[in-house]
Amino acid sequence: MTLRIGTRGSALALAQTGDVARDITAAVGTPVDLVTVISHGDVSRASLSSLGGTGVFASALREALVADECDLLVHSLKDLPTQPYDGLIVAGIPQRADARDALCARDNLSLGELPRGAKVGTGSPRRVAQLLAARPDLQVIDIRGNIDSRLARVNSDDLDAVVLAAAGLDRIGRSDAITDLFDLDRWPTAPGQGALALEVRASDIGGGFEAALREEAAGIGEQIAAAVGALNDRDAALTATAERGVLATLEAGCAAPVGAAAVVQDGTLFLSATVYSTDGLRSVTERADAEIDEQLSPEMLGARVAERLLEAGVASFAPVGAFS
Structure with a gap:
């Protein structure tokens, strides 16, 4: 029986889904077919925030999964809304790639080294705020498009630079374009950046990360459970889930300049998150950590950090509609 994996049609989506497909076949021997789904976010040239956020990339894929046009979805985790989608669950998060932003x-x-007044392109309000906080003299230009089209604007002298995710550049073989990498301590990125999400129908495996390994799964569900179980990485799941817990509690989407970074060290999960004003003039950072044991809920650790951010007054300078 062949697993059908749903993916967006961009070069990046196809590259990362292809990697997952090969890993599944290598780990459990199951043959895989890719099913390409076109989303509204892929064809529209409007800004991401005006389209309603990162969910525009996921909705068409999720509809295809519910309609049984595929058996498994591969998402960039940072593109998934934090609200659950009825009937679907993220059942696995493979080993995480580089979470940093790259210039x-x-x-x-x-x-x-960029000259004063240099033009830097990005479509992310968080990156806009971080760029202006670091270099108030820059002209930050709102841009859309795939990685190659953004890089082409630098090569054509339309822009002096663009800021992109290091993971995406690595996955399509364009890491040679990176001229500066931003340390996560001073430049936290989108919650879940660098991580992939394996989303399935809940009815196929009957639960989340642990349930994906249950022996009672049958038929296609058994294959799906084996696939996501083989690829799921504990540290990636802990860090990405904690970061997304910040967004979930803040009820923040792509219009909110929020960065988060989590790391597992010596049996402890450390999490920090920062909320910026859109002009980069204000920011608040909060941190928390917890020992990793059976009682640890990474979502709750994220909620703890988010509550501290709210207590510190971030809602007073966050964009209208960023928090509800």
Whole structure:
């Protein structure tokens, strides 16, 4: 029996889904077919925030999964809304790639070396705020498009630089374009950045990460359970889930400049998150940690950090509609 994996049609989506497909076949021997689904976010040129957020990339895929047009979805986890989708669950998160943001600039320049007034492109309000916080003199230009089209704007001298996810550049073989990498301690990225989500029908495996390994799953469900169970990575699941717990409690989407970074060290999960004003003039950072044991809920650790952010007054300078 062949597993059908749903994916967006962009070069990045096809590359990362292809990696997952090969890993599944190598781990459990199951043959895989890719099913390409076109979303509204892929064809519209409007800004991401005006389209309603990152969910525009996931909705068509999820509809295809519910309609049994595929058996498993591969998402960039940062593109998934934190609200649950009826009948579907994220049952696995493979080993996480580099979560950092990268600058891709002309003449191999770093952020600090860009000339005064340089034009830097990004479609992320968080990156806008971080760029302006670091370099208030920059002209930050709102851009859309795939990785290659964004890089082309630098090469054509339309822009001096763009900021992109290091993981995406690595996955399509364009890491050679990186001229500066931003440390997560001073430049936290989108919750879940660098991580992939394996989303399935809950009825196929009957639960979440642990349930994906249950022996009573049958038929296609047994294959799906084996596939996601083989690829799920504990540390990736803990860190990404904790970061997304911040967003869930803040009820924040792509219009909110929120960065988060979690790491597992010596049996402890550490989490920090920062909320920025859109002009980069204000920011608040909060942190929390917890020992990793059977009682640890990474979602609750994320909620703890988010509650501290709210107590610190971030709602007073966050964009209208970022928190509800």
